[in-house]
Amino acid sequence: MADTTNAIAFTEEQDAFREVVARFLATRAPAADVRALVEAGRPYDADVWQALAQELGVTGLHLPEACGGGGFGPVELGIVLEEMGRQLYTGPYFTSSIMAGCALHSADADAQAALFPTLADGSSIAALALDSLSDPARLGLSITASADGAHLDGTAPIVPGGLEADVLLVLVAADYGLGLFRVSAADVEISPLQSLDPARPVASIRFANSPAERIGTLSPQSVQRLWDTLSILLAHELVGAAEALLYGTVEYMEQRMQFGRPIASFQALKHRCADLLMEVELAKALAREGARVLASDASPTEIAHMAKSMASDAAMSAARAGIQLRGGIGFTWENDTHFYFKRIKSAEVLFGTPQQHREWLMTHLEATAHAH
Amino acid sequence: MADTTNAIAFTEEQDAFREVVARFLATRAPAADVRALVEAGRPYDADVWQALAQELGVTGLHLPEACGGGGFGPVELGIVLEEMGRQLYTGPYFTSSIMAGCALHSADADAQAALFPTLADGSSIAALALDSLSDPARLGLSITASADGAHLDGTAPIVPGGLEADVLLVLVAADYGLGLFRVSAADVEISPLQSLDPARPVASIRFANSPAERIGTLSPQSVQRLWDTLSILLAHELVGAAEALLYGTVEYMEQRMQFGRPIASFQALKHRCADLLMEVELAKALAREGARVLASDASPTEIAHMAKSMASDAAMSAARAGIQLRGGIGFTWENDTHFYFKRIKSAEVLFGTPQQHREWLMTHLEATAHAH
Amino acid sequence: MPTEQEIRSEVSAWLEANWRVDRPLREWREMLLEARWAAPAWPEAFYGRGYTVAEAGIVTKTFRAHGAVGAASVGPRTLAAETILAHGSADQKHRHLPPILTGQFSWTQLFSEPGSGSDLAGLSTRAEKRGEDWIINGQKVWNTSAHHADFGILVARTDWDLPKHQGISYFLIDMRQAGVEARPLRQMNGHASFNEVFMTDAVVPAADMLGAEGEGWRIAMTTLSIERSGFGRDRSADPLATRDGPIYDEYAEEVRIAIEPYTWYPQRAGRADLLLDRARETGAIANPAARQEIAKALILAKGAALANQAAEAQRRSGSNEVAPAGSIGKLAASTIARQCSAAHTLIQGDAALLAGADDGAEGIASEVLLSVPAISIAGGTDEIQRNIVSERVLGMPKEPRFDTGPFRDIPRNAPKDS
């Protein structure tokens, strides 16, 4: 199992890994292909997914080596997600490998042994069916388990990646905590929803006496850690998207002539880009620190709130600038910018808005201050 | 008694009145004189004050004609305050004529007959000693009246204009509502405080068995109306200050050469000024609407919250821009800009911050929605 | 000068004698034209009565009171009509104005190009004289209703050696010809309100150059000032269009086609009007952070409305105080829309991940989120408005220009391959 270093700089191996992932995505799943996939109604390219699993081994990057995973840590996951954010990857990586994969860390050993290998080799796609996407305190309240725990009833109204999944992980509130259940996608009613982010499909999932197996329990601490983890990793995706927008926009501005000069030479526009770079750099530093803290023994809660709120705000600034600085063309369907905008807008709410994370941060700081 | 029109445009008389006030202040009490007054430790020029009372008749502008006042309304008061804001008038107009004068509208007829004439002719200066400057719900809680109502105890910790006043009006919470008391400045302990805004001195006032006379009672509705009125009138002062800053800064930028061109020709700086003008114009429109609503039968609460929060935010933008766009010189004591900054910063909190007014606005909108 | 009463009586008498809901729309419009009620503010020599704007307003009001349909006026056709009236030859007016007023032909505006957006005068559509015709090659974009239009008002470059503003001419182009292709242009919000128009050896007879060669920029300024003043911008559904009767049905169809491109405009403005109700529905009204954002939006919207009223009042009263309007209002509209979008996001909560009818707000909230970016671009970007405000209202110096001299020497965008 590879070392995840806690140093602020990436190791040479990590730099090289990023290079490989970046090159793969730029070649096999570039942002320029998103429009064609969306227009074709295909969420993603199955060959690319298989290659991600087999050639790059990133689908199980963070899963135990014993289960066919890579045994890597959050820093490497962060690298993958930054690059996927940059290319706006449309496949179920975030929903299956990350959301479901991280939830499975709270599953019992048998379930892990059964599910990790199929997630790692890309043969199975999972989804985490949460009934609240923006408030961990409301998780599991609208789904109930039968007395024997063998059936579920209720609804997860918005499930990212729900359409693509063959296996569902479900959180259900009970007196013992949050139960983690496994349900086959064949046993539930999955209804596609119109996704604001067409590059990340969502569905509603209804459980009606659906056969289920309870595979674990999440304590309040595990729920918080799961939420922190997902927030930090989503922040990486947002940072990657923001960087792609920023540098892509600057490139466009250097080409675009108006009034006899490239629009990149207009001071007001230059200054907007400079401010944006500052925002993005801070967001990147926070997200990456989040991954390092996840890899350490320290609590990731404080940095998770910081990283998600700043990454969301910075990425939204980048998305707005990306459209505005392109003028009319930035608002057209034929230009890629709006796909970034939609990813970022939808991620703004996922796992909590920047405002929620700031409020949670204050609550956390007060709680830890009183604990001392 | 002159008509206060409810039309959105000023009348010719009102335009002419503004002209007179503006010319008077620009000649007799210009912003350029503030530094000298502050350095001399003189809050204001007594001759100018007398002239405001006798020549212009603005000290009693809104007081009844029968009591030596002008019988004018909030629109004319707004005109005076915009112009005073523009020149950063340092005298006790806002604290005596406006704060105390408006509170006296809730006094009984005898007290009004006794106090209005001396306020109108400038011979007496009053101050409204509030024990909370930013939350009407906390008014009068730290001052108590003796059982017979003839003496007061307690503290008003920050009283704008408290040093200059010879008579104090005090709000005291009681079971019958908020009692309005008159106290002679000779009977209290007045301690000067360091004011953030050196052009508006403040003091703490301690009542220790101080002889007092109860001259009226404020219902919750009258308190709200008083607060709304003061908020709207302060918004006018802020708008005047913001306009003076904006146009003064643009003028400076047109003179100031760097890199062989006036800095007013740099696009990023031009755009900042354009955005600022937009903010200031909206703030001005809200403040002026506030004065018109005060002059009508409608409730001023909604517009008061809007006007104060927008005026405060716009003026703060103007103050920041005024310093920043002047560069180092804008941060020096010898330049006038900081006096505007300090007035605006201190007014940001007075009668509630923009955040408080926005929260109050929502509460008000919900209350009126449910009342329908 | 007729009095208000005289006008009202004359119109009423004529409508009582002639208005019938079972008349075909075209026949009715021909009668309007003949009776000079189609455009009473136009000169007597050209279909009008030389009425003042106020007098013409009385005619319109009287028509409305009778429930009578007037001349065709919705959409870009009015821009064309007013420009032709101002700059056209007698022949051009006689050929083009009647079919505009009767609604026989609809028009589109062919000004912006992919390579010249904010910098409209940087256009590079080419018009070359060949015999008695002008041959047009180039691409236009943001052309409202171009796929329905019979004619277009077009600016194209006739001289590449003159400075940019001087080499432009103005044409009236027949859209129904092989050399003109209009393609719908889909936007990020899913609507296709505009077209791209490709002109490949398209032909304009010399008789349809408006004004003289090289006068195109000056004439385009007329069109743009008409557009800015709000003429031809009636984007709300006319209540007449919902009445029962054959002529109303024909009229409703005409209006429907003309206003279709504008259906999402209320959403791009942010829908401040929905914030409170939606927040009550979703419960976000109890969220302090959402309350701040909602309040900010409401305050900006109220401030902008009041500032606009104040500017109007000042214009009317001729007060001395400068009334900065137009561009400031447009900047405010962008600010309001962005603030609304921020508030709607918080109000939506989880549902902000959803689009269309699934968003729990009949698709309106999600359309706000996806349409707001347009408001700070369309009709002149915020950046251009800030230039205008700082230079024309605040009197700050213009930036130095880099696009003087012969147009062919000015660095410009390569034409898009397509």
Place this chain on the structure above:
Amino acid sequence: MPTEQEIRSEVSAWLEANWRVDRPLREWREMLLEARWAAPAWPEAFYGRGYTVAEAGIVTKTFRAHGAVGAASVGPRTLAAETILAHGSADQKHRHLPPILTGQFSWTQLFSEPGSGSDLAGLSTRAEKRGEDWIINGQKVWNTSAHHADFGILVARTDWDLPKHQGISYFLIDMRQAGVEARPLRQMNGHASFNEVFMTDAVVPAADMLGAEGEGWRIAMTTLSIERSGFGRDRSADPLATRDGPIYDEYAEEVRIAIEPYTWYPQRAGRADLLLDRARETGAIANPAARQEIAKALILAKGAALANQAAEAQRRSGSNEVAPAGSIGKLAASTIARQCSAAHTLIQGDAALLAGADDGAEGIASEVLLSVPAISIAGGTDEIQRNIVSERVLGMPKEPRFDTGPFRDIPRNAPKDS
């Protein structure tokens, strides 16, 4: 090359033999100079040992471990010393460097002028040759510690017919002469951290021009890059200064004078560190709006600190990824300070009307409110930083220049009358 251990042993041995707290400071510094411990990174020819930065660091650490005072180094004197070392003649180095190291003479920097702030090269202080002297006339501003200084590093214009950057020369000026007057410059926060310096027929001997005539801009760039790299920016009180003993008292006084101008710098940076505690004290911690503003400030501050660490780490590791630092950090610092000021206002509540000790926060909160505007100006305005970031980091094109050609023809500010 000596090893770390060898250096440490040699220094320790020397200190054990020589360091005494009852020695007069000047005498001690002369000994340091003689023994070449005053500036071990300088070349052997000039008071040093040619040590690397790392080796010199070991010397400093060993001094600290012994509680021994080193050469004078706080304040602008180090800028002068390093610049003279880089560009001075042997004579200049021998005359000026020893009294800097011993602390005998202190220095100030005479660069900015009222008429040239962001545009430093637009300076118009005049230096004219008269016999063997240069006669200086003009005004400088933002001169730290000028009223205490014995000498100044000065840039002045020696040729008005050359382009602006080429007509500037660099001088070492004696501040203790009749033609030089330093006046404290009071700021809006009440502090007077800087001076204005008026030079009226002030004299600099030809031997004190640094470098050749016209090389002033190039040499000033050296000074500025030393300044930016943080040299001479040690603004924290030295722990040695608080120790007991005669030499420590002398040293404490030297440090006190040198760092006095910087006492309010923590406040101009916004004091993010105080937000939580102050909010708990005033109860604002329970106010949702204040919580949002406090959280924003904490997040920005943490993000900036981490981004700075990451940039440092990249510089050290020589990674390929571009590490945009300096100017981005400065922009972030301004943003953080403004955000802190907004949060402190909400935290203060009514007390935001008060200044000084009356503010309930020992004057710190109100000083934050009144000092924060400086951070986006001092040391290069935010606007200049944004130019730098967009051009040097993002590679965007520079704006065209309007200040080429002979300096006398460039439009510039009239000198301030005073």
